[in-house]
Amino acid sequence: MYTITVIPGDGIGPEVMGAAMYVLEALNIEFKFQEARAGNDCYHETGTTIPDETIEMAKNSDATLFGAVTTVPGQKSAIITLRKAMGLYANLRPVKSYPGVNSIYSDLDFLIVRENSEGLYSGVEQETEEGATALRVITRKASERISEIAFKQALKLGKTRVTAVHKANVLKKTDGVFRQAFWEIARKYTEMDEYSHMEVDELYVDAAAMFMVQDPHRFQVLVTTNLFGDILSDEGAGLVGGLGMVPSSNIGDNNGLFEPVHGSAPDIAGSGAANPAAMILSTSLMLQFLEEHQEAFKLEQALLKVLKQRKYLTVDLGGTSTTMEMAHAVREILEEC
């Protein structure tokens, strides 16, 4: 039995979370779900976007599911606070095409490994007389750690190339640190038998942004610093049919938090239009993290079937179904097998 902290959040967060949990209940795994609060509604009730209690619950469970939150300017970001407090230093963002989803490329399958703890997310900003400054913090330790994750993920996923993405021609010192750490880890790993077949290369972030559009098949595992990963993973989402399809893992040494890449989409909240796929795929990533590979596979296959059938799809996918109708279709397939 797994204890899972569930943070529905705001906007469409609770809707996609409800849909994903409805699907999860059809699997042969016992979960104890404990709900916790975060986001803007929480702020209005408790005075904070992310109560200590939520952080404690998340830290002490086997995994956390996160829907989406609305962050009003001036508020503390719940997700960034959680990533930090839970030590979730790696953000894994698959760029994967699914059948039946209208997208520019129908056969992509690569992974963006985003450093999740530092860079421009350091929170060190200062007002100055002329404006403001922000500190981009890059450490050897975090750069090595994320590079190791990239190689381990490559092996796990059967990939044969790891590409580091940076801007060391301009950010000579900070991305110099990142680059050097990456190449040291690359040398260490490719000296091991299991990894000896892996190709290693690097790209400037601007070139990577271009190649993702023009020649995305060149990518297998892409590893980069925090904000570059943020930008490139949304670009990747665009390539495979939009944010409605893209899940992500936030991983640390003892913890995992799983969330769709999309936000709380207040404009469609309450209308039943939200696509539950990204949240369902996030729970599948959670199952992989819990080493429940068979159930993770079953879940993804069931969703795939619904996408292929094209009968129960939400509006963004070209259908007319609601969030729950699409989730129900996935659950029915799970219950058949």
Added chain:
Amino acid sequence: MYTITVIPGDGIGPEVMGAAMYVLEALNIEFKFQEARAGNDCYHETGTTIPDETIEMAKNSDATLFGAVTTVPGQKSAIITLRKAMGLYANLRPVKSYPGVNSIYSDLDFLIVRENSEGLYSGVEQETEEGATALRVITRKASERISEIAFKQALKLGKTRVTAVHKANVLKKTDGVFRQAFWEIARKYTEMDEYSHMEVDELYVDAAAMFMVQDPHRFQVLVTTNLFGDILSDEGAGLVGGLGMVPSSNIGDNNGLFEPVHGSAPDIAGSGAANPAAMILSTSLMLQFLEEHQEAFKLEQALLKVLKQRKYLTVDLGGTSTTMEMAHAVREILEEC
């Protein structure tokens, strides 16, 4: 008569520059071209990638054409130094589809206005015990100035929407300054009759990276900080057939420097494979800057014709012609009219 400083640079730089100048000579304008040095070859001959003499020549001419340079790690970047020394605070990067060019979208025509003087290009980096830090510098002055350029360009190009792109949900202070400056300028401009029809909006940079792929037609003029502009303009190049097609203007109060977005491509240098289009289009941007609108138009039309004919195209465009053969085809059309 215009005095033009010509900086061919390294790799394919001299090849595309030669091609562009060969085409320029067919126009009804008198130029005095003065060649100046920069880049890696220059470094080996003079000990610097960008001699003071080059900067002085560029400053004192009517406009500067820049090919491309190779920058070896550890060297000073010639182009960044020039942008700073010449006060070129705006980088204008059109994302424009051309006929006959294999690209994801065949009908794009928007402009990226990139702040060109600060942000993460401040050059303020520091080694620390754990790694290094870089300072992202955002000032009200530069943010206002670049926002004004965006509105002026929108008017000039007949566009009706200006979109600011930032990451103020994370970079609350620095992009707070940028955002606020943008909205102040937006208010000021849209109160003027000429601008009163213009729509104004804003996007987070990650969302912008996604929309550029999924729904690029929403963009007309996009204005953003330095590094975001670097990344998004290369993404835009990817959308319209690659770097071989994308020119750019670097503009200041008294000066303009025009360069292809592509680099020196050492891998194809000397082979005649370089596509001269981006450099030719950069000279067309220079002609517009010099208020030689008719000749600028003629030049662009001649290139368009060559693209449409599909007879004299370089390899990246699916043809078999060399750089100079393609340039020659453009020149022939110019000489016919």
